[in-house]
Amino acid sequence: MSGGVRKIAQVAVGAVVGFISSGGNPLGALAGAGMAFYMAEQQEKLNTKSPMRDNEPSAQTVRSSKAPARFILGRVSTGGVLVWAQEQAGDQTDGEWLHLVYVLCEGPVDALENIYLGEEEIATYGEHATYELVVNPTQVNAFLKANCPDWKDEQIGRGLSFVRLSLKYSAEKFPSGIPDARFIVRGRNDIYDPRSGTAVYTENTALHILWYLRNRCGVPDDEIVFETFASGANICDESVANPDNTTSPRYRSSCVIGADEQRTNVLQKLEAACGGRTIRVGGRWMFQAGAYYGPYDFEITEDMVIGTITGSTEPTNDAAINTVRGTFIDTSQSWTETDYPEVSVAEWVIEDGGEAAETLTFSYVTDAYQAQRLANIELRRRRAGGTISIPMNFLGYNCRPGRAVRVNLPSLNILGEFIVTNWSMGADQGCTAQLQQYDAAQFDDAVGQPYNPIGFINLPAGGLGSPTNLAWVPDETAEVTQGVLSWTQPAGIVTGYAVTIRQGGTAVQAQQVPETTLQLPIAGLPSGNYTMSVVALGPLTRSGEASITVNIDGPPIPEACTVQSTIDTIT
Incomplete structure (x- = not known):
């Protein structure tokens, strides 16, 4: 055996638990048995990260006996986990074989497209490099058993996808020792597609999210609304024209996920890859891709509001x-x-008096045009407007997250389309819905299926009656008030009254008074015609409006003007 080969690798001791045929859980496949390598000068170079992939951890080869399991979705470049290295038996010199085993991931992969050794395709090494992809084996690998003296019958690798890489020593081909290996892999081919009911290989982001919820987050099928994922998958598969006259799917993703990664972070990266979001409503998981899910099919009106609205529409x-x-x-x-390429709107830059930039990283996206589309969606979402929080009666149960609604609150001059971003039920009130401004322009040409709400509560007819005997009495003598608005309490439990004064459809005054108040002095109105409305408020309810039209007169016009002059003497 040559000194160079002796330095390159000595016999590896042990292998990963996944190669033991004890039937254990493959999630611990990469943790357990120890592995020892003699670190020679040439191997030290392999521990240095390639400057071409400093920011892509999945491309690095890992040498560890405790590396977490990994999962590959879509088409990726990965370095794998080096779990075995053993030289050919005997005392050969030049031409000795070294056999390496790299675990790619847990679960079956669809294909191994290529291998790069030291950033050169494996085909350029000719007879000096051979390989074999092994997917979820059920018996010991015949080649490794025959060529590695220490390979045991128990080392099978159930539930894993791994690569056997064999290198034939050549000072010309491997002048710096063992080259770093990088694998181009088409990931899992057992991803469930609810549209066809089959398990397939896919780069569809909606199906990746569905797989992650079911297989990594442990969400049972009866808590998943598969129709929403099927609809989202259709959006992801839509063909989009690119500026270079090519086409590509609207949303696709490729990633290597570690078992030790926080699940919320993984979901956020997958959601960012399609501009969508997972939604949990009534204990069930749903999904919306980055598309317009309008127009609205539910309207929030003032008779549903039972408290103070907070937030801002700007x-x-x-x-x-x-x-x-x-x-x-x-x-x-x-x-x-x-x-x-950065996404910017010149008109907004001028309006803002300069650039206001945000940095968005899409670590699961491999298409520059898709990254720009996602950046454009986020830019217009952020620019569209602020959010408001509305306390509502039980009709607010219709406002589940992800639903497009229309907000019609004339007393606050709010009229427009919003999307429900959050929803919560209160102990002493119906619910609170958080809304964000929403329109189709945010998503360009991406259109989703209309939202289909589930589990709504139908309220019985009836409720609190409106105030009656609404009257306006002008005050011709007082200097502080212009008049008094009075009304009669309706039947039912009343907790307060909301008084709104409008001129030409625009609210100019709005007040809320306790239930004991049945008349309200009004002041500060310029002369003109006004509509005064009173609404009774009750527990989790609101009555209809009782309105009256009044005319506010200004002070009378002076009839005459007299000027008198006098001469006063001060002594």
Whole structure:
């Protein structure tokens, strides 16, 4: 055996637990048995991260006996986990074989497209490099058993996908020792597609999210609304024309997920890859891709509001961005993290008096055009407006997250389309809905299926009656008030009254008074015609409006003007 080979690798001791045929859970496949390597000068170079992939951890080869399990979705470049290295038996010199085993991931993969050794395709090494992809084996690998003296019958690798890589020593081909290996892999091919009921390989982001919820988050099928994921998958598969006259799916993702990654972070990255969101309503999981799910089919009116509305319909200064830039994974540049062209609206930059930029990183996106589309969606979402929180009676149960609604509150001059972003039930009130401004322009040409609400509560007819005997009595003598508005209490439990004064459809005054108040002095109104309305408020309810039209007269016109002059003497 040559000194170079002796330095390159010595016999590895042990293997990963996944290669033991004890039938254990493959989630612990990469944790357990120890592994020892003699670190020679040439191998030390392999521990240095390639500068081409400093920002892509999945592309690095891991040498660890405690590496967490990994899962591959879509088409990725990955380094794998090196779990075995053993030289050919005997005392050969030049031409000795070294056999390596790299675990790619847990579960079956669809294909191994290519292998790069030291950033060169494996085909360039000719007879000096051979490989074999092994997917979820049920018996010991014949090649490894025959060529590795220490390979045991128990080392099977159930539930894993791994690569056997064999290198034939050559000082010319391997002048710096063992080259770093990088694998181009088409990931799992057992991803469930609810549209066809089959398990397939896919880069569809909606199906990736569905797989992650079912297999990594442990969400049972009876808590998943599969129709929403099927609808989202159709949106992700839509063909979109690119500026270079090519087409590509609207949303696709590719990723290597570690078992030790926080599940919320993984879901956020997958959601970011399609501009969508997972929604949990009534204990069931649903999904909406980055598309317009309107128009609205439910309207929020003032008789549903039972408390103070908070928030703002205008975006805050930090939210009103006009430029988005960031990175994605560029497959044409060795799968490195690369800047995508920034998305900016010149008109908004001028309005804001300068650039207000935000950085968005799409670590699961491998298409520059998709990254720009996602950046454009986020830019317009942030620019669209702020959010409001509305306390509502039980009719607010219709406002479940993800539903497009119309908000019609004339007393606050709010009229427009919103989307429900959050919903909560209170102990002493119906519910509170958080809304964000919403329109189709945010998503360009992406249109989703209308939202189909579930589990609504139908309220019985009836409720609190409206105030009666509404009257206006002008005050011609007082200097503080212009008149008094009075009414009669309706039947039922009343907790207060909301008084609104409008002129030409625009609210100019709005007040809320306790239930003991049956008349209200009015002041501060310019002369003109006004509509005065009173609404009775009760527990979890609100009556209809009782209105009256009045005319506010200004002071009388002077009839004459007299000027008198006098001469006064001060002594």
